[in-house]
Amino acid sequence: MIHNPKARIVSQKMIFPGCCLLTISSPDISRTAKPGQFIQVRILPLLDSTLRRPFSIHRVDREEGELSLLYRVVGRGTALLSMEKENNFLDIIGPLGNGFTIPEGKKKLAIAAGGIGIAPLFFLLQELAQSRNKDFSIYTLLGARTSEELILADEITSLTDSFSGGVKVATDDGTVGHSGPVTELLEEVLANRLAEMVYFCGPRDFLRVSAAMLEKYGAAGQLSIEERMACGIGACYSCVCRTNRKKGEQPVYKRVCLDGPVFYSNEVAF
């Protein structure tokens, strides 16, 4: 874990209204980061009471020593971050948490993203593509509210074109691809036995529905979850999620920052 108090912003672009792609120069972090890990960004150091915000690493360019964050503006912290300009400096800590893993023997993979949930999954696709392991089949399922918010479909298509599988898209309003939630595409893939290991990320309801679906079809999966976070290193016990499911049992909590943010889908109690 590295604390880089002066990481230069290489670029900040608006992808669609309310969604930004921020690229930061941080060679140490980008070279050691694994898909699924995150960084903590200090928001306007002058506001000395504003907590850092956690962002999963969206992609890395190890040669350039850069990493990117893909995020939606949802509150005060992300609003302030979205105003940061090229060549400004950010105080970041990372890489934090554990990443996605590919269990031995699992070759039929699916990636399912609800909206901005594609952020950490893209990095996983990047690594899979670089591995050039043609034994994998990869289905990538992308969900968005509307066609304007559907991003990265073309890039992922070319990134994964050497693998069997493919990219499928779904929009809530039907403006592109399947009309309906992306979980319907996931169910199709699972029902046809096209995936034995699913990586997924997105809104809480999407995670809950997807995890239940995996259980129904007997597929394994890993998900990346979000929780309000403070220290990011396991000291404050703020960002927990419950990991035992039975009601009436004494709850068992795990720290999203240290034990996650990637968990096996059957670990998390929704």
Added chain:
Amino acid sequence: MKSLQEEPNLAVEIAGVKFKNPIVTASGTFGFGKEYSVFVNLSQLGGIVLKSLTLQPCPGNPPPRIFETSSGLLNSIGLENPGVDNFIKFYLPGLKEIQTNIIASIAGGAAEEYAAVAGRLGESELVSALELNISCPNVKHGGMQFGVSPSASAEVVKSVKSITNKPVIVKLSPNVTSIVEIARSVAAAGADALSMINTLAGMAIDVYRRRPVLGNIKGGLSGPAIKPVAVGAVWDVYREVDLPIIGMGGITCARDALEFIMAGARAVAAGTVNFINPEATINILEGITLFLKENGIKDINDLVGAAHNPI
């Protein structure tokens, strides 16, 4: 002419325990001692106050456990901890390599529980002192009931003092009618020092979902928002009660820490700021050292309570 090179004395003594400098960490914000070792040379700190321990393992409260407010942080962790026995077995041995005071914090639901935990921790020479968390607002049947009552607070102190020779520091709650009255009561019961203040009780509501934000509904407010309240409390208690004070509540920089010291604190704790700047403790220490040098002050002890007798 005074030399800027002359190193001022930063060492302070609290309840017979020597601190190499007045900077400690606030309980609950610094884990069980070593989490911040990647950022901070822990041996440079005056002391580390650990997250509160209970007799049995405690799962903590349902999430969400925190919410950021204007200049503050609302939390309701619910004392999640592995229990004192697991702490002694799995965490305490690793603290041996840190050359600083380890202060264990104790929480409980009954005076006997505090005493039982204190008895276990009292056996270790790695523990320099005990802090009694009688003021955590987040446990339904726990801490708070002691912290708001002078007699119940005194009862906890007496039961702990009867079982251990370790110095006992009592952490006071600001959520009381008179913090001075509680301070007097625990002093009479044998407390060796005071930590103040704990968080201020509060809550936040999610207006879109029409429900409290925190899983536990109510929580405790920390961070810069509470600093003036804390400085004021230290000021009042320093005038009325003859016990050393560890001051805390919203400290983010050396100047904040110096405010507490001049109000009467002999040591200061950094809490919430660690989450924002993991090197905050060291930055505060460096800032205090620089202040002393720049102002020709040879000993930090000369500043304790200095604002009560302005030059």
